[in-house]
Amino acid sequence: MTTQTTLPGKAATAARKQPRTQLSEKWLYVPMVLLALFFLFPIVFMLVSSFKTDAQIFSDMRGGISAFLPTGPLSLENYAQVFQKVPVGRFLLNSLVVSTATVVLGLVVNSMLGFALARMRWKGKGFVFAVILATLIVPFDAIAIPLLFEATKLPKLEFHGMMPVITLNWLNTYYVQIIPFIVNAFSVFLFRQYFSSIPAELDEAARVDGASWFTIYRKIAIPLAGPAFATVAILTFLPAWNQYLWPLMAVQSEELRPLNVGMDYFFQLKTSWGQVMAYASIIVTPVVLVFLSFQRAFVSSIASAGVKG
């Protein structure tokens, strides 16, 4: 025990005598900067090109470095053209509706199950948790096709004028883009872990005061679980905003298309590269800006996603 306590002390003094950053460590900036260029150059190229004419893009590319600089006449013409050629505003709205609804509904539904698993005693709890863990290993790619088949058989509510009508087939609806993605085994798992770490005395005291379990969930668990909600929100929003495989399969109609699938079709129209870059910037820039403002939350959410084991 004594040796263990003296060792770090000695090491700390030894470390203090050294200059804070050794000269050799400074060399690490070279690979760091080169890697930064590697990760940034495509995105800078995309953004810069979205303001140029095609002729300018190609002549700047031959110049190497000028491809990354705002050279020549710059304008918003490409963006204007994108909005004119395809209903990009509508696609943007679709992406927003789908990802917001998936995140909000997912937070409610998954946190309730996580709460029940973490804090309450009930028959079947162990079994339910085992099933959740088992479904963690099923990747979405493996069930996309059976899910597509199933979606053609599901009932939906439609309004013909004021008349509510039940019809079959979820393809080409918001339903098919949102509802299958609300529940997420990993989100349930994260919520359960987080709720388990809240001291049990809190809800025992609330129980004694006559609070119902719903009240405890709403008034105690939710306010204390901010970081868990943020993590799940980010981990749900990113794939929802960027999803491609599923809407490509399940949504054929143009007015329900999300941004990504819309871009795929736009690209196939053989439009100018400047316009394609403008469209790509429309998809990428909002998330990058959100990421830059909530960078810390993003990084910690991915870190906790990685620890799932």
Added chain:
Amino acid sequence: MLRREGRTAWLMASPALILLIIFMIVPTILGFVLGFTNARLVSPTAPQFIGLENFVRAFTRDPVLPKSLINTLYFAGVVVPIHSALALALALLVNTKLRGRNLFRTIYFIPVVTSMVAVAVLWRFMYQQEGLFNSLLSTFTGSAIQGMAWLNEPGTAMPAIMLMSIWQAVGFHMVVWLSGLQTIPGELYEAATVDGANAWQKFRNVTWPGLRPTLIVVVVTETIGALGVFAQVNVMTNGGPLDSTSTIIFQAVRASVKQQDVGYGAALSLLFFLMVLVISLIQSRWTREKN
């Protein structure tokens, strides 16, 4: 009292459980059933049971499937090790005490939040004969290398997709490695310093053993992700040239959406799922060995 608690618990759990059953468990089971039928996506006639016919077709009469399987394994076999190693290198690089490390962390992570479709189109543009990639190559080599249309050659199309995929996702696993690095107690490094260990010895004897659980997570999640490669292929090459970039999920989707052949697509998905299961089994064995 306890019975009431149980009832409330089921009530709170039920929205999630119902959705889980309909959209997770049913399609999983349905996948096993559909793979043995001739189901069509939208068809008035009910699917018929056809036994192993889809699998026989896949391995004997579908010239693209064996190729797709090999391409998928090729992709995963190259991307996973490079990806894991590069992500670890990045994590070690930004885990130093240098000023500005947070800025570099942020920059390396930016591609992760971008949409795969958007950046796949972007890279497709860069890979053209007249594209940015070649112009940079010729600028930096003094016109020694003229380059080619990288996505149009069967030999270079897949490596080009791999490079793009590594660029896009490596930041994600950098963060996972970083969280692993943070679990290693600082005293171990201090003790190693006292013992006179150099940087390599510290890595070899302290860092690497401490990262073992993270290594398992990184390799397994990456492998499962890499085996499901789809968006980049669909956008950049559409499986070509000469099926050199066709992958298993790409083919499953093409069969079930473009040809409406859900039975066959489900059979291919089952093959994919089997590969994932094998990897998960290896993982659980690998994790158990340690404990």
